[in-house]
Amino acid sequence: MSSPRSTRAKKRVLDTNKNKVKVTKLKNDELIEPKVTLSYDVLRIIFANLLARDLSNATMVCRLWQEVAEYELKYRRLIVNLVDDKTAFSYCGMKEHFSNGLTNKPMLGLFFNGSDCNPPECLGQHLPRSCVSVTIMNSGVIGNNEELESCDDGVAYALLPDDPKVNIEIIAATSSQMKCIHRRMDKHEKILRPHRISYVEPMINDSLKRLKDIKCMIIFTSEKFRHSEKLYKLNVFKNNIKAAWGGVAEKLFICQANESGVPETQDVLWLTILISGVDVKCWSTFVDDSDETEESVMAALKELKNQVKLQRHTVGFMFACVARGVNWYGGKENVESTIFKKIFPDVPLIGSFGNGEYGIRSHNKCPFIDGLDHQYSTTFMILTYG
Template sequence: MEELGAPSSAASSAPADSKAGYVLSNVAEVVERILTFVPTKALLRAARVSRLWRNCARRVLKTQQQMSWLSAFGTSRYEEHVLLGAMEEGLETKYLLPLTALLMVDSEHFNGHNGSYRHKKARKCQDEEESDAMDRLRRLLPKSCDILCIVTPGIVLTPTGLPCTTPKEFMEGEAGFSLLFPAMDGVQIRPFHFCKNSLNQESLEEAGLTGNPDLKVVLLFGYHAYKSGAAVFLNKLLEPLARSNVLIAGGHVEKACIQQRDCCSPGSFGVVGLTLSGSRIQGASVLLDQDVSSPKAAEVTIRRLKAASIPERNTVGFMFACVARGHNHYNNEHNVEADTFHKIFPSVPLFGFFGNGEIGCDRIVKENYTLSETDANGLQHGYTTVMSLVHLG
């Protein structure tokens, strides 16, 4: 995706030989109004026409503060994950300039283990595939966009389009989504990454996880958590968060693809995530424990989110579930938890994954009010689902 650049000398020297040409060359109010109907990638190209158009484009971009998303499922026609192709097409029609992109893709097809459309003899090692995918994402997204890609066994997504579309659980098959966060007044979203070599008090403060009075939500994902030392490492990170008045949600995934990873050795464990800070952010989460095993019980638990009275406009739902749940947990009934969430919150899009462990608890974060009492051990679970709402103001 292009950045705002200097005006095109050829375009700016074009003669204004008509009334329409004069207006489009001189009347900022008209140009700005027209540019509000132009998708962002085309808008960035239009900004090269003249200095007037560039300034109008900048003002239009500042008004595009709603989170958006692209999602995909099925079989790709190309030698890459289906989400990457969907992003190439979908970004042409988006009305925002993303500063942060959170992607989640299924591990089976992202790693290229299956799929007859891939040339098996030409397969590369997984590290090279991940590097190729990140290079592709860097070409698709703006240079200034922070990219965090999570690879996990199963995916929960809302199809691209309106929030009222029913979300889907994919425990098998190729699926993925990308949440696109633009600049938003009163909201700051920052990625973080820690391994055993980089986790210390200073790095926690730099990431905004400690000493940050505006911190409201932490999305946190551990990778290679089965390795020796990973549990102690994660506790060291969760202890200060458990004592804070913030919403914590996430889980354990197979791997994380990030832009900078120079501090840790290949194959080592670590944690990645996003911090969401700002006075306008609100959130709530509930834990569906192992005993919640029927649609009725799931609805009773998820309705507690409704009781938190989180605004539903400009809000996103997150579902982080154990791979042992899904239809295996609900007597072979599919999409139970996603359908239940949609029944209660029909206008809120839902995203997440099926992973190898869950992080979160019952918690409400609203303005100066927080409801939660738990320690670091109380944030880690198995055979559960963490269901959350995050309101972006």
């Protein structure tokens, strides 16, 4: 015959099993519920090893976890990588998939793909709803000091960490309409006739009034765009932009979640990314067909370095003409990217080879004095914030 004490203990076990509460059995049939509280410092150590999606889930557990997870995400560095497209995208769920290296919460993703790499359908599913990803398809890609001039299956990508003090606005045009994507405003404005500069200027003017303190512009155009209508003719750029970078792509795509939260990928003719914020700093320059030697490229980048003051999140961009590279330097590989990394060893570099480059020299009193679009050139830009 069991004692009342033993009966109560058994009943407690049944009740706790129903509620799935872990219990610990001690001597004399005593049962206790363990109350283990992870300290702030222990959580910091654990969370430092988690991916961004796991940290995002952790913010919903309790206030302590939310505080630690948000702090950890705040200080995550930007992601720059150079891989082949099958490793990065083709096997969703595999260890090599790009989402398994997604350690930060990105606000903007730039994917430079080889000419045979179509943007993956799963891309937007792994990025936050507020994040916009841009895919630039060309014959070659650049990652740090590697210049893959003819690369059909290479992918170089950069994921810029979210920062509440940074504002990003994207103006993109499809074949039938143009839209303006306001970061964090969940608002999309659309107008027709995107080929006409006269229709573009009012929308850009509106963006300039809203953003006010614009630090840089990234601009890409597709080869299908009517390049007789030059975007650089827009006076609003000349009066408000101090740093600019970009180029012409064989194909150009943009991906973001729609109003229902479903990621959508669109083929666009051109897009302009305007970045503003108190803590944002940006500088750009270029070398053209008059810069035929390594010494002239080094001189231009050293002049750029004299202006640069790096902050927490920093990335370098490079867009080179397909005519430059190995043939330009007598068979020598990776010349310009190697020079950049020599002068800026701590700045990750990413970019593409294309047939038309955009850039200005930000150190000039009149940055647009040399124009925005170039041929046989390489354009550079450094973006830093945080």
